[in-house]
Amino acid sequence: MSNTEKEPLFSPKNIKLLTAPLGRNxxxxxxxxxICSALAVTVKLKPALVMALSVTIVTAxxxxxxxxxxxxxxxxxxxxxxxxxxxxxxxxxxxFLKAFAFDVSKQLSVFVGLIITxxxxxxxxxxxxxxxxxxxxxxxxxxxxxxxxxxxxxxxFFRELFGSGTFMGYPVMQKLGIxxxxxxxxxMMILPPMxxxxxxxIIWFQRSRDHALIEKK
Amino acid sequence: xxxxxxxxxxxxxxxxxxxxxxxxxxxxxxxxxxQLRNLEIEKKKSMLExxxxxxxxxxxxxxxxxxxxxxxxxxxxxxxQEGIDAFDVNLRAEQKKPAEEQxxxxxxxxxxxxxxxxxxxxxxxxxxxxxxxxxxxxxDMNTIYGVTFDHKGETPGLGAEINTTPFESMFNDKxxxxxxxxxxxxxxxxxxxxxxPHNVDxxxxxxxxxxxxxxxxxxxxxxxxxxxxxxKN
Numbered sequence: 001m002s003n004t005e006k007e008p009l010f011s012p013k014n015i016k017l018l019t020a021p022l023g024r025n026x027x028x029x030x031x032x033x034x035i036c037s038a039l040a041v042t043v044k045l046k047p048a049l050v051m052a053l054s055v056t057i058v059t060a061x062x063x064x065x066x067x068x069x070x071x072x073x074x075x076x077x078x079x080x081x082x083x084x085x086x087x088x089x090x091x092x093x094x095x096f097l098k099a100f101a102f103d104v105s106k107q108l109s110v111f112v113g114l115i116i117t118x119x120x121x122x123x124x125x126x127x128x129x130x131x132x133x134x135x136x137x138x139x140x141x142x143x144x145x146x147x148x149x150x151x152x153x154x155x156x157f158f159r160e161l162f163g164s165g166t167f168m169g170y171p172v173m174q175k176l177g178i179x180x181x182x183x184x185x186x187x188m189m190i191l192p193p194m195x196x197x198x199x200x201x202i203i204w205f206q207r208s209r210d211h212a213l214i215e216k217k
Numbered sequence: 218x219x220x221x222x223x224x225x226x227x228x229x230x231x232x233x234x235x236x237x238x239x240x241x242x243x244x245x246x247x248x249x250x251x252q253l254r255n256l257e258i259e260k261k262k263s264m265l266e267x268x269x270x271x272x273x274x275x276x277x278x279x280x281x282x283x284x285x286x287x288x289x290x291x292x293x294x295x296x297x298q299e300g301i302d303a304f305d306v307n308l309r310a311e312q313k314k315p316a317e318e319q320x321x322x323x324x325x326x327x328x329x330x331x332x333x334x335x336x337x338x339x340x341x342x343x344x345x346x347x348x349x350x351x352x353x354x355x356x357d358m359n360t361i362y363g364v365t366f367d368h369k370g371e372t373p374g375l376g377a378e379i380n381t382t383p384f385e386s387m388f389n390d391k392x393x394x395x396x397x398x399x400x401x402x403x404x405x406x407x408x409x410x411x412x413x414p415h416n417v418d419x420x421x422x423x424x425x426x427x428x429x430x431x432x433x434x435x436x437x438x439x440x441x442x443x444x445x446x447x448x449k450n
Contacts, residue, residue: 074221074229081233088237092244099248102255103274 009135017139021147023210027120028151029203030213034120038152039195040111045168047107048156050097052149054112056142058089059121063141066129073130082125083116090115120148155198163189260304261285264336266365267351268328285336287325293317295444308340308437309347321440326353334362337441341433344425345370348379348433354393358449361402364388366430376426387417399442401435404428 007013027033034055041051062085066073073081094112097105105112115121124144129137160166165173165185173179188194207213221229258274261281265272272280288303293316303322311319324336333356340349350366364385371377378384391402392414400415404427409416419427 072229074226076221077226077230080230084233084237088241091241095244095248095252098255099251102252102259106259 014136014139017136018143018146021140021143022150023147023206024213026147026151026206027123027144028148028199029206031120031123033123034118034148035196035199037111037114037118038148038155038199039192040114041108042152042156042159042195042198043163043190044107045153045156045160047104047111048152049149050101050104051108051111051115052145052152054093054097055115055118055121056145056149058086058093058115059124059145059148060138060141062086062089062121063124063129063137064134066125067132067134067137070130070132078130079122079126082122086121086125087116120144151199151202154202155195158198159189159194162186163194263365263367264324264326264351267336267353267363268326268334269363270328284328285324285326288322290320290322291441291444292321293319293440293443295441295447306338308338308349312340316440319440321444323441323444328362332356332362337438339433339437341429341436343368343371343379343429344376344423345372348426348429350379350433352388352434352438354445356449358445359392359394361388361391361393368426371426372423375420376423378420378423379426379430384417384420391415391417393438394445397446399439399445401431401438404431 021027024030028035028038037051037055041047062082065085066082069081090112093115094105097108097112124141128140132140157167160168161172163186165171165179173183173185258277262272262274262277264285265277265280268284270280270284290298290301290303290306292298298320301320303324306320306322308322311321322338324338326334326336328334334353335358336351336353338349338351340347342348346369348366348368348371350364352364353362354360355362366379366385368377368379371379388402393399393401395415403409403416404419405413405416406419406424406427408418
């Protein structure tokens, strides 16, 4: 990107940074990263949304910070620097949640701290932000955070709907009145294995739609 | 990638660490009042829950003032202690003191059904971290009016079930004394019949949390033995 001509902020290339992780380069379903937290916080939709938002913010801002500093970061300690930046961001997010969204912070409890170990963030810093300008890095972070978040939200939607019969805490199934005809919530949906199975189903669905994702033998 | 000297690397790390430390302590200091307030509201909400009053963040303080009108601190002999507010007692810190020096908070509540209830805080250890709760006793100082439990980080779906209504409601109407002797309420693996006055069903897959909860109830409530025996009617 060393052309003298200034690149527009939302050039096709930059837009692609934002959209690719939502589909063909999704961190969860294609790169299979960040699975651990996808299991943990997807029992209910609300914590999943907050987790998605928090990870997006942390990824985007850390990407931006690292991209700004990329020329001054000594290569020998770059991983430590990346970790410090991520950890700082995560602690800030945690402090803000505790002050302004206490209920949510209680539900997420230890998982907020675990954002630090989310491989997607480290992966983006190391693979993208260390070698790219701030603005594309920021977009890349937003895109990957959102790509992670969208899967989290889809999984949480199904797990909450079929596991607890609610949507954002609203008793949908009860209002539909299907308990009286013998319907029961599936307790299995609340347990972690179902998160993996739902992620698996999403991967299956995505691959059946997009054949380019299927590896050639 | 250009080469950096050792001096550069050291300077870089020092500046980075100091800047981050400043930023974080600033954020923590500024946000602390709001966080403490949230904790206070949370505590009031839990206490109200133990007498079956469901409060929201907005009305917790009003409801607390309405229902929980009196509170005081006693010692293990049941004598009232002056100069300390029951709401401010930190149970975890108290438990580290010798038994006779511990402050034991008592809260009096008057729910809508006319019962006179005392609320006793309990605190113990679960599998991953602290668990705590509030036990509300009827005026016979024996029958449980209601309980509420909470935890810092028990496993969701397993140990974390202790703060769900189905688990908590099993404690209603259990008794903690048998023929005048303190027996607490046990948590039984394999289930306890409804007719059993001193036991409830444990959580499948949450054995250590269940055991911790059982120990928490007997350890904390036994300290009130004197007080409960002398004040029952």
